[in-house]
Amino acid sequence: MKLAHALEVVKALGVLRQNGVSNPKAPVETLRTMRESQIYGPQATLVRHSARIAPDQVALVDERGELTYRELDDQSTAVARGLEAAGITPGTVIAVLARDHRGLLLSMIAAGKLGVRIALMNTGFAKPQFAEVCEREKVKAVLHDSEFLGLLDALPPELPRYLTWVDEGTELPAGAQTLDDLVAANSAEPLPAPPRPGGFIILTSGTTGLPKGAPRTKVSPLATAQIVDRLPFVQRGTMVIVSPIFHSTGLATWLVGTALSNKIVMRRRFDAEGTLKAISDNKANMLVAVPTMLHRMAELPADVRAKYDLSSLTGIVLAGSALSPELCVKATEVFGPVLYNLYGSTECAVATVAQPDELAIAPGTVGRPPITCEVRLYDEDDKQVSATNTTARIFIRSGAPFEGYTDGRHKQIIDGFMSSGDVGHFDEHGLLMVDGRDDDMIVSGGENVFPQEVENLLLERPDIFDVAVVGVDDVEFGKRLRAFVVPEPGQNPDAEEIKAYVKNNLARYKVPREVVFLDDLPRNPTGKLLRRVLVEYDVNA
Template identity: 80%
Template sequence: MKVAHAVEAVKAIGLLRTRGVTDPRKPLETLRTIKESQVFGPQATSVRHSARVTPDAPALVDERGELTYRQLDEQSTAIARGLRAAGITQGTVIGVLCRDHRGLILTMVAAGKLGVRVALMNTGFAKPQFAAVCEREHVEAMLHDSEFLGLLDALPPELPRYLTWVDEGTEIPEGEQSLDDLIAANSTEPLPNPSKPGGFIILTSGTTGLPKGAPRSKTSPLATAQLVDLLPFPKGGTQVIVSPIFHSTGLATWLVGATLGNKVVLRRRFDAEATLKMIADNKAEMLVAVPTMLHRMTELPAEVRAAYDLSSLKSIVLAGSALSPELSTKAAEVFGPVVYNLYGSTECAVATVASPQDLALAPGTVGRAPITCEVRLYDDDGKRVTDVGVTARIFIRSGAPFEGYTDGRHKQIIDGYMSSGDVGHFEEHGLLMVDGRDDDMIVSGGENVFPQEVENLLLERPDVFDAAVVGVDDAEFGKRLRAFVVAEPGHSPDADEIKAHVKENLARYKVPREVVFLDDLPRNTTGKLLRRVLVEYDVKA
């Protein structure tokens, strides 16, 4: 087994060359980049590399305009100098509370140059969560957008803080500096290298409890190989990223894009039509989004979509939450065979990728494992499951696992494979289908039910815009299903008819006992359903 893994690692290195991540014509640059990655980490290394190779190429576009790789490199150095002068040095942990824009990118690159650890905060935090995470992760300074000034009341007043984005009309607190202030006041002369990378902490996008911190001190080149193996990244081209960069997918795709010298187009808040305009205006080849965003884009009127030239678009990369079979099929009809479904987790990194061809064979599939990754199924007793169509727990072997949660816990590991926390099965073509979260399964009258199957059926209906199914306590059956439905605009679905539809297509015990209509479903920033909110929803109210 070890020999097979070594052979695959060698193949991955060859893949990096064929995909343009490394250039055999520039061996010294490749060696320099590898060496720098050992001290700067991936964020600063990617930008420094592209600043040397293509300094005047556009690196980033946001609402403030465009920055080249040279400008990203120089401005991040000035910021690093300003932070160092304030006592933020190697080993310090800084919190970063930003939407997607240059301030977030500049901060991450500056931190890499200092050997400072970055804790990426969720922009959807409530004040108690924010304060608790900052305390647990030992945050010693906070870099944040001005819109989050109210959240910072939860932190000690003496904690240093810097503004990464200032909304028009915002009154800046006395004594607080912005990144622009640091850039204007400091030299762009290179700093001494840190002795080791500071790394970063990505918070899990879990839908209950306090998000766990998944730290990574460094990133293996194999992680890049996993992404470029089955995803068609442009080289020297353009990516639009609307998936939040403080989560794994947005961050990983930006890192690969920066390494390849791509122009990355960002927007602080998602808007379906504005995203089409970003693609058209920048002739983008790749869009990175979460399924709920793609859903909003497919729901735009046909005449609105037709107003934008999307002929440059070669791939729509989705991750962060489940892609329903219905959305998979509809997106292919609307945008063509360009949808790629990426499955993984903050802890396990990449697990599988579904190509447009895979999604045509099995709508909603998460596909196959890329190079250096493997997926296995195990039952509750730890025995491997290989039969087609049999649902079991999903375990992943990846070249880029995390280092254990910052609270000391870890994921279950069997035979070197880490639990993803999901359950699924392999269909007849060998493609992985995710049936739901392991802890979402309910037992109703002695029968195991995964709500996602019922949700997918409801989403196929033309009168349903969005749907969620949860288990609630029941005196007779232990648990029963309750469906929450968002009606398609212009439609008024009937609860009894919805129940009859489920009964016609699925087993009787999978029929929701109740159907509740809502204006919208509660989801987090990556589109994951907040099931606990629905479980606790007061139907009588």
């Protein structure tokens, strides 16, 4: 086993060379970057790296314009100096509550340069959630966009705060400081190296309660190999990232793009047509999105899509929530064979990636593990399951080990493999299919039902735009199924006909007893469905 893992490491280093992450022709720079990653963490290390090898390359494009890698490096140093002068020292935890723009990146890079731990907050937080997470993580300062000023009322007034973005027309509190103020007031001369890396706290999706904190102190080069192994990254290419960077997929792809000196285009709010325009205007070769965003782009009228030249696009990387077979087929028809479906979690990092040829064979599959990753299935008795088309719990071995939640809890581990919290099966091609969340399973009348199967069936209907199926309490059956349906614009589906459709295609016990029509489904910024909101939904209100 040890020999196999050692061979994996050698192969992973080869993957990094092949994809341009490490350059055998520049060994001094490669060694310097590896050494710095153990001091600054990935965000500051990779920006410093690209500022040395490609200082004038555009690093980011947001609504305020462009910044080169040299400018991003210099401005983040000035921000770090300003925070240091305010008493924010190595080991401190600071929170950033920001959408995707330069302020978020400057905050993360500055934290790395100071050895400060940065908690990436969810922009969908309600005030009580935000306050609870800040207290649990012992946050000592908050960097935030002006639109979230109201959330900060729940925090102690003496807690230092800095504005990462100011919306036009916003009336700021007296004495408010912005990152622009810190950049203007402080030197860009390099800081002394911190004693140790501060790292990140990435929050879980919080779909079942208060989000847990998953810390990452260091990121191994092997984690980078996992991401580039089966995804079409390009050296000095152009990426459009609309998946939130505060979450794992957006953050990981930004880090790899930065390592490859990419131009990275981001917007604070997702707009389907605006995203196509960003791809066209910047001749982007990669788009990073969540499936709900892809759905909205694929549903745009053909004449709207035709206005934009998307011929530069060689990869659409999807993660964050399930890619339904129906959307997989539809999006491939619209954009071509460029879909890559990434499966992983905040805790496990990358588990598998499905490439276009695999999605053609099995629409919706999450594919195969990349280098240094392995997936196994275990039953309820913790015995490994190897049979084809047999649903069991998914466990992952990754080169990016989980450090445990900040509240002291941990995921179940069997033989070095960590639970993903999902259930799934391997098909006859050896491709992994995710059947749903382990805790989403509904027992109705003694039968096990995974909502995703019913949802995927209903999404095939041309009159349904979005759907969720949940279990609600039932005196006779324990639980009964309730479907929440968002109709396609201009369509008026019938509830009884929907039930009959499920009955004609699936087992009787998988038929929803009720169908509720909504204008939209509750989802978090990464596209994950907030099932608990629907379970508690008052259908009589």
